[in-house]
Amino acid sequence: MSAEDIVLQKLRWFRASADVLERQLRDVAGVLRVQGTRLDLRYLRTAAPRLGVADLLERALLEAGLRDG
DSSP, X not given: OOHHHHHHHHHHHHHHTXXXXXXXXXXXXXXXXXXXXXXXXXXHHHHHHHHTOHHHHHHHXXXXXXXOO
16 A cells, blocks of 8 residues: 555544544544655545545645645
């Protein structure tokens, strides 16, 4: 499983938990920080809307410092 797929899966788990599993978002931010520019952001931004987590992805990218606020 790629880092991108892990990010997307954790975002889906967060959304499925009615947005209460904050640990998932912290984990996502950690993966994003560690992987940084190696991530395929195009893939993430294409897949996230189909999974209903685009807003969460953008929030996590901002928290990880990979997106301008």
